[in-house]
Amino acid sequence: MLVVNGVTKKYKKFLANDNLSFTIGDGEIGVLLGPNGAGKSTIIKSIAGLLRYEGDIEICGEDNHTIEAKRLLGYVPEMPALYDTLTIDEHLEFIRRAYKVEDTSIKEKLLERFELTDKRKKMGKELSKGMQQKVSICCALLHDPKVVIFDEPMVGLDPHAIKELKALFQELKAQGKTVLISTHMIDTIEDYWDVAHIMMNGRIAATKHNRADSSDEKSLDELFFQITEGKSSDEAKKEE
Ligand code: ADP
Numbered sequence: 001m002l003v004v005n006g007v008t009k010k011y012k013k014f015l016a017n018d019n020l021s022f023t024i025g026d027g028e029i030g031v032l033l034g035p036n037g038a039g040k041s042t043i044i045k046s047i048a049g050l051l052r053y054e055g056d057i058e059i060c061g062e063d064n065h066t067i068e069a070k071r072l073l074g075y076v077p078e079m080p081a082l083y084d085t086l087t088i089d090e091h092l093e094f095i096r097r098a099y100k101v102e103d104t105s106i107k108e109k110l111l112e113r114f115e116l117t118d119k120r121k122k123m124g125k126e127l128s129k130g131m132q133q134k135v136s137i138c139c140a141l142l143h144d145p146k147v148v149i150f151d152e153p154m155v156g157l158d159p160h161a162i163k164e165l166k167a168l169f170q171e172l173k174a175q176g177k178t179v180l181i182s183t184h185m186i187d188t189i190e191d192y193w194d195v196a197h198i199m200m201n202g203r204i205a206a207t208k209h210n211r212a213d214s215s216d217e218k219s220l221d222e223l224f225f226q227i228t229e230g231k232s233s234d235e236a237k238k239e240e
């Protein structure tokens, strides 16, 4: 369970997140959708405890700055930040020991899943952006977090890895985990989400739940373009 309550973040005078509040429950996939600059990475970094902000964020009931919350959280940053001279194996081993994960089979399964097993001796600086992204995802999942946040996870991945990642989102959901994914690409999110928040100018401009009985509502695409192309709902209605 992830709770974001009244989070405001300013970079000097610039308001990047304006009083954001949302909750994503266990076994739910939430999506933050919005154009570049909407404030998605800012709220994700705040959840990860990397920025100072006003407001409260809880991971499974724990303040996100506590060690307990950090144990429960997995974070895939927008830009993979690997060590140039550590191998893939060494990255995962570093994380495994830092989180005191006894079971080494989790590491092997992740490497296998993302087709990194035969590349495990390659160093960070030798990897393509896509491979770095895969290592970054493995690092975020190694300690079996209960809440996983992905910032633009599809960027740089090949189609097979994207397919694998989408399957992984569903698995995490089936395991009762909480998943939050940010993206500016509406066509990558298909139908695996439970709740989508459309962000614009640091605010949540609209929220849509993915429910069987919502066929009479605007589709996520319609809502997204209405908001990001700046039409008011009246103008949009006139065009219909
Ligand atoms: P998104 O991830 O939705 O593209 P960001 O959260 O990265 O958006 O950025 C939101 C806004 O905050 C943008 O206008 C961006 O230029 C600004 N911003 C982000 N990081 C910084 C920073 N470190 N210093 C100043 N402004 C920033």
Ligand code: MG
Residues within 6 Å of the ligand: 040, 041, 042, 078, 151, 152
């Ligand atoms: Mg971003």
